[in-house]
Amino acid sequence: MTETRPRRGSETRTGILDQAETAVLEKGFAATSIEELITAVGITKGGFFYHFKDKSELAQALLQRYIDRENELFVDLFARADELNEDPLHGFLVALKLLAEMMADLPNAHPGCLVASVCYQDQLFKREVRDLNAVGILGWRRRFRTRFDLIAERYPPRIEVDLDHLADMLAALADGGIILSKVTKDKTLLPAQFMLYRDFVRAVFLGTDPT
């Protein structure tokens, strides 16, 4: 029996986005065809272009959704960590540990960073998409920088570092760690890098002297 489910546009749309996300992270945007997406979702070409006026608009929607989710995840994470601990440094260290654990528990090796993926296929996209990508990165920086300012008030840094750079470092290690994990097929590498970063942050604010 051919099931005649009610057509809800938003469901189809997210279906396309879901399918596109995994495909793009696997093969890159250029190698992900609309054909392949619509057969997976179960619509026709026309249906796709009803939701997205062209392929570039798909990229934009994909990236926007990705950034929004990431944002949500971090807000959540810090809330949970600060609940357990009211000191800003120790809350941050807990959050990093939670983050590492989340990464380790993912069923498939790589969560894959769309920002990086888009970055390496730069010229394919419109300005808007590239700008969106930058917004994502700078969001990370602001988020962690404000946290470090709070921490530095209570714990004067023992190593002289630029706090923006220290904030960027986590983004760099996330992107780089994902690459390491993907290429070597060893999914422990990403969480290991988060934990190393944690050691560094602790050394910056608490020093290395035995307590």
Add this chain to the structure above:
Amino acid sequence: MTETRPRRGSETRTGILDQAETAVLEKGFAATSIEELITAVGITKGGFFYHFKDKSELAQALLQRYIDRENELFVDLFARADELNEDPLHGFLVALKLLAEMMADLPNAHPGCLVASVCYQDQLFKREVRDLNAVGILGWRRRFRTRFDLIAERYPPRIEVDLDHLADMLAALADGGIILSKVTKDKTLLPAQFMLYRDFVRAVFLGTDPT
């Protein structure tokens, strides 16, 4: 006057590779067409397929060359650094500084990491290409790990870290830092991450107490 230069196959071949390298780093492999490469180099389609039996073979040659060059660069770098300094830790710290300076001096924002680029278009390539990619990463690890072992003999670590992970961290920061630099169009970010890594390494082996 139509210049009739002598045809030297190896020159054409490296010409193709050069052109491919910049194009792939800009747009990704899938979006780089053979057509575009041959018009840049000045040969015809047949000429291309004389040198590479298919597009995948181009990818392999590209990656191999990239890894070889990187290797050469590091051997050179360490040799120079150790010439100035015979202590393994301080030699390493000098090498990191030289590396950061090299990155800062590059005319165009991003050197771009082919390993990462290939990584994000995984499924396009044959097994051989993907394996080659892993070899590149593990090469970094071995290189730095042996160096850290040497250092640790003389400077017992003040922070308990896995030295393989510490070695991986530089690869992660290189890849991640390139992404940060490309996306934000701020080429200072990459060298800044190398310098931060340097601070961390120093803290690991020397501690944070004022000397």
Add this chain to the structure above:
DNA sequence: TGTACATCAGTGAACGCGCGTTCACTGATGTAC
């Protein structure tokens, strides 16, 4: 409650273009005798 119209979420066929690949042929250079 019934009818008219508008909107939503698609269908399905057609399009032209550019892509990777093949292949028969060629003209210059190198080597053997």
Add this chain to the structure above:
DNA sequence: TGTACATCAGTGAACGCGCGTTCACTGATGTAC
């Protein structure tokens, strides 16, 4: 020194396929009167 042949480094035309995009049409649902 001259000739025969082989190899190198391509040319140039043709191929079929799949891609992104367009567009006229449709069938179900929602809303107004």
